[in-house]
Amino acid sequence: MMRELAARLRATSGALPPGPxxxxxxAEAHGGAWQASLLVLLAAPCMLPIPGVGVVLSVGLALLGLMLLRPQQHHQLPARLGRLTLPREGATRSLALLARFYDGICRLTRPRMPALAGPHARWWLGPMTVVMAVLIFLPIPFGNLLPAVALMLAGVALAARDGR
Incomplete structure (x- = not known):
């Protein structure tokens, strides 16, 4: 599962059209794993001790958590968000970075306990994401690390369909 996702991301990064x-x-390149990748991408910089990063990214994490609370929006990116563009170079770099990340992490994950990782068991993901975003938002010295790690692990488990 993770190797397929990494290969799909790598192929998409090489085939992006010119321009924004x-x-x-x-999101289409990720298939159904775009929420997982977004969790990883938003949580990873929060682990760094850079002032202000957690405050800004926690807003995005909270919005993602609120979106995950709505069951009908689990599979599609909101149209307004989907129309936003990135420069081609940044998009290519992001896809290649995520592909390398998923290649490295695939040795540790595998699909297990699908009842805990399936679409019907995601009721916990939205509230957990909102709570962790609030903890990241709070100005606690080095307080971003554990919530960010928890969100990254949840994102990796979600992408791998790993219920542990």
Missing amino acids: VPLATL
Whole structure:
């Protein structure tokens, strides 16, 4: 599962059209794992001790958590968000970075306990994401690390369909 996702991301990064790339195109490259990748991408910089990063990215994490609370929106990127664009170079770099990340992490993950990782068991993901975003938002010295790690692990488990 993770190797297929990494290969799909790598192939998409090499085949992006010239010019700005809409976020909808990047979400299509992820298939159903775009929420997982977004969790990883938003949580990873929060682990760094850079002032202000957690405050800004926690807003995005909270919005993602609120979106995950709505069951009908689990599979599609909101149209307004999908119309936003990234420069081609940034999109290519992001897809290649995620492909390398998923290649490296695939040795540790595998699909297990699908009842805990399936679409009907995601009721916990939205509230957990909102709570962790609030913890990241709070100005606690080094307080971003554990919530960011928890969100990254949830994102990796979600992408791998790993219920542990």
